[in-house]
Amino acid sequence: xxxxxxxxxxxxxxLADIFVVWRDxxxxxxxxxxxxxxxIAAPLxxxxxxxxxxxxxxxxxxxxxxxxQCNSPETRExxxxxxxxxxxxxVGLCANMQEAQEALRRREAYGIMVFPRNFSSxxxxxxxxxxxxxxxxxxxxxxxxxxxNLTEVxxxxxxxxxxxxMSNATGREEEIATTPIEYEEVAFFNPKSGFASFLIPxxxxxLIQQTMIIGICALAGSIYDKKQYHVLEPIMRHKRGSFxxxxxxxxxxxxFYGLMSAYLLWVIPWMFNLPRMGDPWNIVxxxxxxxxxxxxxxxxxxxxIKEKETAxxxxxxxxxxxLFISGLSWPAxxxxxxxxxxxxxxxxxxxxxxxxxxxxxxxxxxDLQTEGIGLIVQICVYFLLSTLVYRYRVMKAxx
Amino acid sequence: xxxxxxxxxxxxxxxxxxxxxxxxxxxxxxxxxxxQDGLPKDLPAAVVDMDQSSVSxxxxxxxxxxxxxxxxxxxxxxxxxxxxxxxxxxxxxxxxPENFExxxxxxxxxxxxxxxxxxxxxxxxxxxxxxxxxxxxxSAAVERELRxxxxxxxxxxxxxxxxxxxxxxxxxxxQLNYAVYLCNVLxxxxxxxxxxxLTVYALGVEVKEMRSxxxxxxxxxxxxxxxxxxxxxxxxxxxLMATFYDVVLYRFMGFPxxxxxxxxxxxxxxxxxxxxxLGVFLYSLVPIMSxxxxxxxxxxxxxxxxxxxxxxxxxxPGLLQTWANVFPLRHYFxxxxxxxxxxxxxxxxxxxxxxxxLYLFLPILVSIRLRNVYRYDTYKP
Numbered sequence: 001x002x003x004x005x006x007x008x009x010x011x012x013x014x015l016a017d018i019f020v021v022w023r024d025x026x027x028x029x030x031x032x033x034x035x036x037x038x039x040i041a042a043p044l045x046x047x048x049x050x051x052x053x054x055x056x057x058x059x060x061x062x063x064x065x066x067x068x069q070c071n072s073p074e075t076r077e078x079x080x081x082x083x084x085x086x087x088x089x090x091v092g093l094c095a096n097m098q099e100a101q102e103a104l105r106r107r108e109a110y111g112i113m114v115f116p117r118n119f120s121s122x123x124x125x126x127x128x129x130x131x132x133x134x135x136x137x138x139x140x141x142x143x144x145x146x147x148x149n150l151t152e153v154x155x156x157x158x159x160x161x162x163x164x165x166m167s168n169a170t171g172r173e174e175e176i177a178t179t180p181i182e183y184e185e186v187a188f189f190n191p192k193s194g195f196a197s198f199l200i201p202x203x204x205x206x207l208i209q210q211t212m213i214i215g216i217c218a219l220a221g222s223i224y225d226k227k228q229y230h231v232l233e234p235i236m237r238h239k240r241g242s243f244x245x246x247x248x249x250x251x252x253x254x255x256f257y258g259l260m261s262a263y264l265l266w267v268i269p270w271m272f273n274l275p276r277m278g279d280p281w282n283i284v285x286x287x288x289x290x291x292x293x294x295x296x297x298x299x300x301x302x303x304x305i306k307e308k309e310t311a312x313x314x315x316x317x318x319x320x321x322x323l324f325i326s327g328l329s330w331p332a333x334x335x336x337x338x339x340x341x342x343x344x345x346x347x348x349x350x351x352x353x354x355x356x357x358x359x360x361x362x363x364x365x366x367d368l369q370t371e372g373i374g375l376i377v378q379i380c381v382y383f384l385l386s387t388l389v390y391r392y393r394v395m396k397a398x399x
Numbered sequence: 400x401x402x403x404x405x406x407x408x409x410x411x412x413x414x415x416x417x418x419x420x421x422x423x424x425x426x427x428x429x430x431x432x433x434x435q436d437g438l439p440k441d442l443p444a445a446v447v448d449m450d451q452s453s454v455s456x457x458x459x460x461x462x463x464x465x466x467x468x469x470x471x472x473x474x475x476x477x478x479x480x481x482x483x484x485x486x487x488x489x490x491x492x493x494x495x496p497e498n499f500e501x502x503x504x505x506x507x508x509x510x511x512x513x514x515x516x517x518x519x520x521x522x523x524x525x526x527x528x529x530x531x532x533x534x535x536x537x538s539a540a541v542e543r544e545l546r547x548x549x550x551x552x553x554x555x556x557x558x559x560x561x562x563x564x565x566x567x568x569x570x571x572x573x574q575l576n577y578a579v580y581l582c583n584v585l586x587x588x589x590x591x592x593x594x595x596x597l598t599v600y601a602l603g604v605e606v607k608e609m610r611s612x613x614x615x616x617x618x619x620x621x622x623x624x625x626x627x628x629x630x631x632x633x634x635x636x637x638x639l640m641a642t643f644y645d646v647v648l649y650r651f652m653g654f655p656x657x658x659x660x661x662x663x664x665x666x667x668x669x670x671x672x673x674x675x676x677l678g679v680f681l682y683s684l685v686p687i688m689s690x691x692x693x694x695x696x697x698x699x700x701x702x703x704x705x706x707x708x709x710x711x712x713x714x715x716p717g718l719l720q721t722w723a724n725v726f727p728l729r730h731y732f733x734x735x736x737x738x739x740x741x742x743x744x745x746x747x748x749x750x751x752x753x754x755x756x757l758y759l760f761l762p763i764l765v766s767i768r769l770r771n772v773y774r775y776d777t778y779k780p
Contacts, residue, residue, distance in 0.1 A: 032689075032780070033687075033689075033690060034687070034689030034690050034692075034693055034780075037690065037693045038693060042693070042697065046697065046701075049701065050701075050704060052715075052716055052719060053704050053705060053710065053715050053719055054704075054710055055715075055716060056714045056715070056716075058714075059710075059711060059713075059714050060714065078563070104570075104741075105737075105741075105743045105744075105747045106747060107747075123562055123563070126555065126558055126559070126562075127558060128558055128561070128562065128563075128564050129562060129563050129564070130563075130564050130565075130566050131563060131564070131565045131566065132566050132568065133565055133566065133567045133568065134568045134570055135567065135568070135569050135570060136570055136571075136736075136741065137569050137570055137571045137572040137575075137580070137740060138571075138708070138732075138736035138740055138741070139707070139708075139711045140575070140580055140709075141709075141710065141711055141714075142711065143569055143575075144524070146567075147565075147567055150565045151565055154561075154563045154564070154565045155535070157562075157563055158561055158562055158563055161562045161563075162559065162562075165559070182508055182509070182510040182511070182538075183510065183511045183512065183513070183531070183534035183535075183538075184510055184511070184512045184513075185512075185513055185515075185527065185530075185531060186512065186513070186514045186515075187514075187515055187517045187523065187527070188484065188514050188515065188516050188517065188518075189516055189517055189518040190517035190518055190520070190523075193517050193520060193523070193524065195520070195710050197517075197518075198517065198518060198519070198520040199520075201518075214696075218689065222780055226780075275518075308689055308780060309600055309603065309604075309607075309688050309689055309692055310414050310600075312596055312600075312689070312692040312693070312695075312696055313414065313418050313593075313596045313597060313600050313692070314414070314417065314418065314422075316592060316596060316696040316699070316700065317422065317426070317589050317592045317593060317596075319700060320585065320589060320703065321426075321429060324429075324430070324433060325433075327519070328519065329521070330433060330434070330439065330521065331439045331442055331490070331519060331521055331522035332487075332519075333439070333441065333442050333443050333490075333522065334436070334439030334440065334441075334442070334522075335433065336432060336433065336435070338432075339429070339432070339433060353487060356518050356519075357485065357486070357487055357518075360518040361484070361485050361487075361516070361518050362485070363485045363486070367482075367485055367486050
């Protein structure tokens with residue numbers, strides 16, 4: 001009986017402590033404009049701006065000029081077919097190469113297509129006829145448009161030429177003789193190869209982690225700066241006091257980010273028509289550990305932050321490192337092993353991969369073993385680390 | 400005098416050294432080692448070979464021989480391969496149907512299929528290119544055999560196969576090196592992030608530690624000499640880092656820099672100064688440090704996307720195209736692409752040079768406000 005009574009008392013006291021910490025942290029957050037900017041304004045507005053930037057998804061009508069030294073029916077046909085593709089727009093005919101290069105310099109066009117004088121005579125004489133493509137490389141996207149579409153057009157014209165050459169064969173025979181093997185290409189998960197569909201889901205996960213870490217570090221830094229850690233001392237002196245402090249604070253952050261995640265992962269993809277293959281419950285089940293890992297990670301990192309403002313200076317730029325190391329902007333298979341090893345320390349690596357798999361590729365929780373185990377290990381490690389951090393800071397403040 | 404005082408502060412705090420020297424060194428080390436191969440290679444793909452014939456196996460071997468494709472698995476059927484893709488183990492699937500060899504040899508026109516995962520667009524599009532090439536080549540190889548069998552010479556067969564050849568000349572970056580494409584803007588961009596943030600911090604910390612009034616008294620209320628004296632040490636240090644970046648990128652790594660290193664150094668100097676001016680402007684606008692730091696963070700991080708070096712500005716909605724001009728990194732990118740990558744005359748980007756110089760007026764514009772802040776404001780957290 002006594003044991004039950006004792007246990008009950010402990011639970012009551014624990015919950016009361018957690019509540020006090022939660023309430024204090026909550027009031028700290030809502031009275032701090034800078035933190036509200038991080039926790040609410042940034043997640044509300046930033047994804048909208050980013051989605052707008054990439055809203056056209058792909059480059060369309062990349063501008064190109066043509067230097068046609070041959071000007072024959074064949075070259076005109078080739079030009080017309082290029083212009084007819086949705087990706088290329090022929091904006092002008094130039095008399096010579098100098099004129100075309102000038103158009104590139106003035107950024108009126110990003111590519112030059114050149115037909116040499118002997119283009120048609122080469123075709124007639126059964127020699128290779130060359131089309132030269134010059135592309136400005138300041139945008140890889142335009143280069144890709146030119147390359148893919150010119151190749152496509154040349155394949156088509158080549159086939160027509162071969163069929164003309166075999167004038168005595170029947171239609172079906174021609175078809176088979178020019179293409180003995182047919183092929184079919186399918187782009188999974190993001191059929192338009194769109195930039196927004198590819199970048200935004202990962203970006204949202206990164207945004208959650210980054211605003212959260214900066215916010216948590218700024219809060220911790222400002223308490224440290226104002227020398228107010230001793231306020232937590234009475235709770236710390238309780239049994240498992242540091243657990244209660246961590247839980248209380250984590251609960252507060254979880255509340256904000258639970259709401260924001262619903263907006264980020266549900267409203268934003270709906271607003272901008274991004275891939276939404278994931279089952280909502282799977283997303284919820286994945287987000288809870290991700291948010292927890294981010295929170296405890298942030299609390300652990302906060303040991304380095306002694307001032308509210310330094311949180312920004314030191315952490316903001318790391319976003320790009322996380323973006324590249326997580327395998328979104330740079331294929332994970334091409335990340336060197338040492339950076340890959342480092343990447344396992346960050347929740348964003350697993351969060352980003354996992355969310356893209358659920359949201360864009362329709363994976364379910366059982367498919368996400370690596371990510372799930374990774375996040376759970378991170379939660380455990382960072383939870384223990386953060387209790388140590390807070391115990392260290394509170395005790396130091398009281399000493 | 401103000402400058403000496405600032406140097407003393409810089410050396411008294413670890414934060415300055417970390418954010419001006421250590422982090423920038425880490426950034427360049429990170430990105431250059433990450434992209435050391437220039438192009439990602441050996442991207443994992445799976446093959447579903449339902450035929451298992453010598454023709455199909457030869458095609459698969461040829462696909463595996465491409466530098467960027469690595470066949471990591473032979474799946475027994477398509478759904479197994481698809482599961483692998485969903486788990487993120489592979490970015491592409493190449494499917495060869497049953498009776499492939501028989502159908503090829505008997506002219507029944509078999510159909511191969513390839514599937515790429517575009518949720519990771521870089522890897523997906525690279526595999527797409529290799530798989531498409533091998534499909535066309537495979538078709539061409541069969542056709543070539545046919546034509547040779549008909550008594551054509553090899554040369555004539557090749558010409559008949561491909562009468563029109565597209566030859567590409569990627570200007571300035573012939574190897575399509577991703578490091579060239581990304582690092583030359585990413586790294587200066589990261590430096591610019593640090594500059595803006597640190598400028599705001601260095602200005603704000605005076606008010607926070609209640610030293611700003613004394614500082615103004617020291618120079619008889621002359622806010623311009625406060626600005627110059629305070630910011631010059633950062634200009635020098637960051638310019639030193641930018642010079643280091645430029646030397647590593649354009650001398651050591653040999654990235655394209657057609658108009659010479661001094662030309663790029665000028666561009667870097669303009670970026671450093673413009674970023675500092677932006678910092679001064681943002682702090683004076685909202686003299687509450689944590690809020691102006693938040694603003695700086697949003698603006699500088701946005702500049703990576705809106706400067707248009709990955710997704711072209713011309714493809715963004717009209718309003719954003721206009722706003723892109725407000726970001727220093729946009730002009731840095733235009734000047735770099737024009738001068739460094741393409742080697743055109745600076746004349747073609749005179750507008751961007753003017754824009755960079757316009758930033759230098761921002762601090763003058765807000766100087767009176769900054770003086771009042773320094774004179775009367777107290778620290779708000």
